Amino acid sequence: MIHNLVVVLFGVTLLYISTTSRLGAYIKVLSVQGLLLFLFSLSHAGNMKLGHTMILAFETLVVKAAVTPLFIHYIIEKLDIKRVTEPYIDNFISLIVATAIISVSFVLSVALRNAGSGVDVLTFSISISAVVIGLFIVITNQKLITHVMGFLVLENGVFMMSLSLASEVPVVVEAGVLLDVFMGVFLMGIFLNRMKSTFESSDVTLLRRLKD
Amino acid sequence: MILSESMLIAMPALFAALSIGLKAIRAVSAKAPFFDKTIIVAAAVTHLVMTLLLSYGPSMTYGQHAPDALIGADALNYLFLLILSTLFLASALYSTVFIAEMTVLIREAHDEKYNHWYVPTMLFTLSTLSGVILSRNLGLMWVFIEATTLSTAPLILHHKGKESLEAVWKYLFICSVGIALAFIGVLAMTEAGRSIKDAGLNVDALSAGAANISPLWGGIAFVFALVGFGTKMGLAPMHTWLPDAHSQAPSPASAMFSGALTISAFLCILRYYQIFSSTPMIGFIRQLMLILGLVSLFVSAVYVIRAGNFKRKLAYSTIEHMGILAIGMGLGGGAVYAVMLHTLCSSLAKHSLFLTSGNFLHAYGTVNVKDIRGGVDRVPQSAWLLVTGTLALLGFPPWAIFITEFSMLRQMVTDGRWFILSVVALFLTVIIYGFAAAVMRMAFSKGQGEPVQKHHEPILSTLPQWTFIAALAALGIHIPQRLNTLLHQAAAALGGN
Numbered sequence: 001m002i003h004n005l006v007v008v009l010f011g012v013t014l015l016y017i018s019t020t021s022r023l024g025a026y027i028k029v030l031s032v033q034g035l036l037l038f039l040f041s042l043s044h045a046g047n048m049k050l051g052h053t054m055i056l057a058f059e060t061l062v063v064k065a066a067v068t069p070l071f072i073h074y075i076i077e078k079l080d081i082k083r084v085t086e087p088y089i090d091n092f093i094s095l096i097v098a099t100a101i102i103s104v105s106f107v108l109s110v111a112l113r114n115a116g117s118g119v120d121v122l123t124f125s126i127s128i129s130a131v132v133i134g135l136f137i138v139i140t141n142q143k144l145i146t147h148v149m150g151f152l153v154l155e156n157g158v159f160m161m162s163l164s165l166a167s168e169v170p171v172v173v174e175a176g177v178l179l180d181v182f183m184g185v186f187l188m189g190i191f192l193n194r195m196k197s198t199f200e201s202s203d204v205t206l207l208r209r210l211k212d
Numbered sequence: 213m214i215l216s217e218s219m220l221i222a223m224p225a226l227f228a229a230l231s232i233g234l235k236a237i238r239a240v241s242a243k244a245p246f247f248d249k250t251i252i253v254a255a256a257v258t259h260l261v262m263t264l265l266l267s268y269g270p271s272m273t274y275g276q277h278a279p280d281a282l283i284g285a286d287a288l289n290y291l292f293l294l295i296l297s298t299l300f301l302a303s304a305l306y307s308t309v310f311i312a313e314m315t316v317l318i319r320e321a322h323d324e325k326y327n328h329w330y331v332p333t334m335l336f337t338l339s340t341l342s343g344v345i346l347s348r349n350l351g352l353m354w355v356f357i358e359a360t361t362l363s364t365a366p367l368i369l370h371h372k373g374k375e376s377l378e379a380v381w382k383y384l385f386i387c388s389v390g391i392a393l394a395f396i397g398v399l400a401m402t403e404a405g406r407s408i409k410d411a412g413l414n415v416d417a418l419s420a421g422a423a424n425i426s427p428l429w430g431g432i433a434f435v436f437a438l439v440g441f442g443t444k445m446g447l448a449p450m451h452t453w454l455p456d457a458h459s460q461a462p463s464p465a466s467a468m469f470s471g472a473l474t475i476s477a478f479l480c481i482l483r484y485y486q487i488f489s490s491t492p493m494i495g496f497i498r499q500l501m502l503i504l505g506l507v508s509l510f511v512s513a514v515y516v517i518r519a520g521n522f523k524r525k526l527a528y529s530t531i532e533h534m535g536i537l538a539i540g541m542g543l544g545g546g547a548v549y550a551v552m553l554h555t556l557c558s559s560l561a562k563h564s565l566f567l568t569s570g571n572f573l574h575a576y577g578t579v580n581v582k583d584i585r586g587g588v589d590r591v592p593q594s595a596w597l598l599v600t601g602t603l604a605l606l607g608f609p610p611w612a613i614f615i616t617e618f619s620m621l622r623q624m625v626t627d628g629r630w631f632i633l634s635v636v637a638l639f640l641t642v643i644i645y646g647f648a649a650a651v652m653r654m655a656f657s658k659g660q661g662e663p664v665q666k667h668h669e670p671i672l673s674t675l676p677q678w679t680f681i682a683a684l685a686a687l688g689i690h691i692p693q694r695l696n697t698l699l700h701q702a703a704a705a706l707g708g709n
Binding site: 112115116117131135138144147151154155158161162165166169171172175176178179181182185186189193195 | 351354355358361362365377380381384385388389391392393395396398399400402403412413426428429
């Protein structure tokens with residue numbers, strides 16, 4: 001029951017992140033997603049040894065829910081990045097798209113289950129939706145920092161899927177945690193290179209020097 | 213033998229650590245370029261010797277592994293390991309010239325600093341690529357692919373300009389999304405392998421029990437693996453990072469990107485292909501690879517003409533060859549042997565052209581096609597290398613790429629795939645024109661009347677390329693028995709003949 005509630009709440013954060021265009025709200029959503037993933041990993045902890053559970057608890061509670069959002073907040077303050085995401089499309093349209101993504105994921109998951117794959121429809125469809133919505137955030141936003149946050153949403157989706165599909169082989173789940181290394185590199189890259197000042201603002205529209 | 217195979221991964225990393233450690237000593241730090249040159253060549257020679265010993269040792273019967281072996285060589289990955297090792301030796305020899313040029317540059321312009329990270333990152337790249345190639349476990353392979361992405365990134369940043377930063381950002385971001393998707397492929401494979409007892413993610417166990425894999429999860433796994441690793445391999449439409457990264461990295465590094473990095477991602481896709489090669493699913497998999505291959509050829513044909521920078525042209529030619537490899541796997545049957553040979557030959561050809569482009573960059577200060585004239589007068593050796601290398605790469609006889617491309621076209625004829633044949637022929641013609649026109653202009657057009665200054669060409673800046681081009685010509689005439697057996701065994705593992 002708790003398990004399903006957590007997944008549904010995770011789905012709600014996906015819808016919320018599509019309607020907002022404030023960077024602060026994005027950060028809060030990432031933090032909440034980290035907490036929800038912590039609860040989610042606890043509900044799978046029965047299959048695992050204590051060591052694995054502790055690694056996953058650290059990953060979700062410390063890295064995903066606390067350190068990353070705080071660091072992004074610090075970067076935005078320090079580099080004085082404008083507080084709106086500046087998407088290419090209207091919030092309303094992105095909400096419609098997010099809803100469509102979630103519904104299509106549900107349809108696909110139900111089809112998968114009916115084909116005899118034994119998949120947990122709710123978890124699978126929400127995690128696939130998180131992956132696609134993360135990609136969608138990356139595609140429809142201009143700012144590099146928003147790209148990183150879109151990547152984090154994608155990564156959270158992958159993490160949820162790895163728990164639901166492979167929780168009895170915790171090594172695979174922990175391998176997926178390595179994706180966070182990229183996140184770290186991106187944030188350090190933005191911070192150390194002051195990507196805002198290098199490209200005038202940290203805006204992908206200025207990443208246009210290399211082209212054919 | 214598992215020990216020596218893991219040494220192939222550990223040894224370059226140890227040399228890299230040595231290169232970093234030595235610089236901490238003040239007396240050595242002043243002579244860093246000399247030590248770096250020694251270390252990179254020593255590591256490359258050791259790697260090649262160890263690779264060759266693998267095949268001459270008792271493990272000549274590749275493929276005998278414990279069912280849960282994490283790493284180990286078989287015919288398929290031994291071929292890729294051999295390519296990696298050979299290419300790295302060429303890059304290492306060329307790097308000695310590159311490092312020497314870097315030190316001259318520092319003496320002339322005092323604001324330049326010696327790049328202490330060049331040699332260690334090249335060696336880490338060698339280590340992680342060996343890891344990708346030798347993995348027998350899909351999960352471990354994925355971890356190594358992520359490691360290659362991180363270890364190659366500093367090489368793209370070498371010039372430290374705005375363009376480099378942009379290129380490295382695109383490279384890391386696009387590849388990391390690809391790698392995240394490939395991870396979903398790994399997850400789906402865990403789910404698919406559930407029906408096989410104790411299979412885990414081991415390639416041998418999965419291919420042995422492939423008949424029991426649920427086609428649904430298997431299909432999902434392959435699609436995500438193809439998109440994810442295809443990003444790293446440079447298949448269109450996920451290729452957008454490739455021309456930027458290849459043009460920004462220094463030539464010996466971009467040669468490694470084009471020759472070794474792309475094909476090791478290709479090997480990851482081949483591992484999934486191998487698992488399903490004896491199941492009915494292979495038809496679906498071949499269709500997918502054909503489509504991506506044709507799209508890659510199309511993108512390459514459009515952009516190889518438009519790109520003004522020679523290294524970018526070469527990068528689009530890399531995409532072309534990746535497309536050809538995917539199409540060959542899509543055809544299956546006799547084309548698989550051709551794909552194996554093509555992997556070897558196109559890597560050698562691309563590698564020598566990327567190294568040669570470094571000579572032009574040094575002599576002219578640019579690789580823009582319109583700014584380079586009269587190559588045969590100014591840098592005669594490099595200009596002739598450029599011309600012969602181009603002919604070899606574009607598939608003219610007697611070089612071996614002619615044979616591989618011809619046998620793929622022949623396979624299309626025997627299978628009656630006339631539509632694919634005509635489309636491929638059309639795209640290849642456009643690419644040959646676009647590429648050859650630029651090269652002829654760079655090599656043979658006359659300068660604007662200013663006196664021609666001959667530019668010094670150190671022997672190591674041309675020797676690796678001449679060797680590769682000679683080897684390609686030799687392979688076009690006769691393939692040694694030993695290599696032929698290896699190619700056939702590799703093709704057989706993939707269900708070809």
